[in-house]
Amino acid sequence: ESSWTDVVVAYAGSGHLQKAKAAFRLMPRWNDRAWNSVIAALGSSGSLAAAKSMFDSMPKRTLIAFNVMLAAFSRNGQLLEAERVFDRMPCRSTSTSNAMMGALAAAGRIDECKALFDSCSDKDLVTLHVMLRAYAHSGHVQRAKEMFDSMEHRNVISWTIVLHGFAEQGSPEDAAGTFHRMAVHDLTSCTAMMGAFAAAGRVKETKGIFDAMPQRNVVSWTTLLHAAAETGMLQDAKQVFGKMPHWDVTSTTSMMTACRGDEVRSLFEDMQQRDLVAWNALLSAYAQSGHMNMADEVAARMPKHD
């Protein structure tokens, strides 16, 4: 019973949605943890309707279930629905406010995010991180830095948010300064540092970080690939792509942007799953090479979103 739950939670948490659902169906008896983790996984994978219908079919909805649903609407860009959940849920926790702040920030409503932040009586580190990220991602890196400097408690996530803010701003030196001042480097912070160099076209330094990393995953490999791809180093990009342990939509799309002609098409066709970004990459490959008829055809076949 409890071990079934562990299996469901583990699959759900690692993005293995199908396996999570399968394990959920096989469980002898369902519990809150299992329900919530599957609904959360549905929300994270863009299956908002499925998440909602599963939520609606729950026998009893706990506080965490409402939090999960709020986050699902937020992640899928449904701010109004997220607010509706927030307004109507029977009780709230710090995570509830954190999730609502995140929804506001994601919609660019920084002032409202800040207002909610100020009104929170129970703040935890996550609360601070949501606010920090809201500033860092909305062109207010300086404000983020000030907030960071005033924080009593920080962890590797706090540092990484600031580092990434500098990267987005196009300040690789500030990002590097932050990187070297932090005590703990993990996979994510190293990858963020790679991204800062990659965004500045500094391939050599991107690779330097990559080579020194104790662990790598598909994200760090893709960042390295992108560094080569965007600077026109086609052979290097191909070499990286060939060496990485596995491919996903993001890495394949990155490889597409470095290629030309038929290679782009065959990368696209070999993909297991395609998202809108991949379709756009195919479209712009044709458009940029002047194959407007092919571009039109792709545009017509593209799945449209609502």
Next chain:
RNA sequence: CUACCUUGAGUU
């Protein structure tokens, strides 16, 4: 701080 939810990295 029993657990499930909320916060950091890659592609157009």
